[in-house]
Amino acid sequence: MSLTELLPITDLNDCCAPITREPMKADGAEKLARSLKALADPARLRLLSIVASHEDAEACVCDLTEPLGLSQPTVSHHLKVLVSAGYLNREKRGTWAYYSLAPHALETVSGLLGDL
Amino acid sequence: MSLTELLPITDLNDCCAPITREPMKADGAEKLARSLKALADPARLRLLSIVASHEDAEACVCDLTEPLGLSQPTVSHHLKVLVSAGYLNREKRGTWAYYSLAPHALETVSGLLGDL
């Protein structure tokens, strides 16, 4: 996945007309596929799920490395993919980086799948 | 994606308890990731969308090759991925193979994302 080309989830809203039964255009299909690819990894799904179940729905990298059983650079990499795709927000406070769920990102992509 | 290990979508229903705010287990994350990976490709999203917008929601390979601009073997490959993941059903009638949407597959995965 090329990180530099990821679009925020909000751009997905115009990937396809919501009600019509027309086939998806190539452009919309690529946008949606990019958003799904960012989600389609067990480590990233667990990261989202751990963040979601934390108090205040935020967590720092140190909270995430051990439960996943992956190295710290690998966790940082997955977090970057999720931020680039618009699923997570990143806030740096002091030495720590706190990740939190982006408000409607998951609902948006989930809704688009339902309309497919 | 290893085609032999794909599970039917129905198996996703026990990938994680629906309401709880517990982090996903590794096993459930892998199942859901496999289902999402099958979806996370522009050609496959367009295939689903074309099938969905057809009369009777079914189409043969000959209907699908030209609108995608991909070779026939490539289209057959993508269709196989979608069938293995449980998104499409395949019925052979005479020389033709007709693909149709599996009834609740997309809703299931879409619902799981919403609960994440």
Add this chain to the structure above:
DNA sequence: CGCTTATATTGACAATCGTCAATGCAATAG
């Protein structure tokens, strides 16, 4: 200033993926 701690980046590697040309396999037509 140097030392420690938390996170990010780089570079490498094996594994997987998407694609096509060539070929195989069934089912129908003649």
Add this chain to the structure above:
DNA sequence: CTATTGCATTGACGATTGTCAATATAAGCG
């Protein structure tokens, strides 16, 4: 039977991915 048509499979190829070790950056502490 042979020829044709629709689809599947195989094998190859470059491209992308997930992972880690090593290194870099940056913030706080002494």
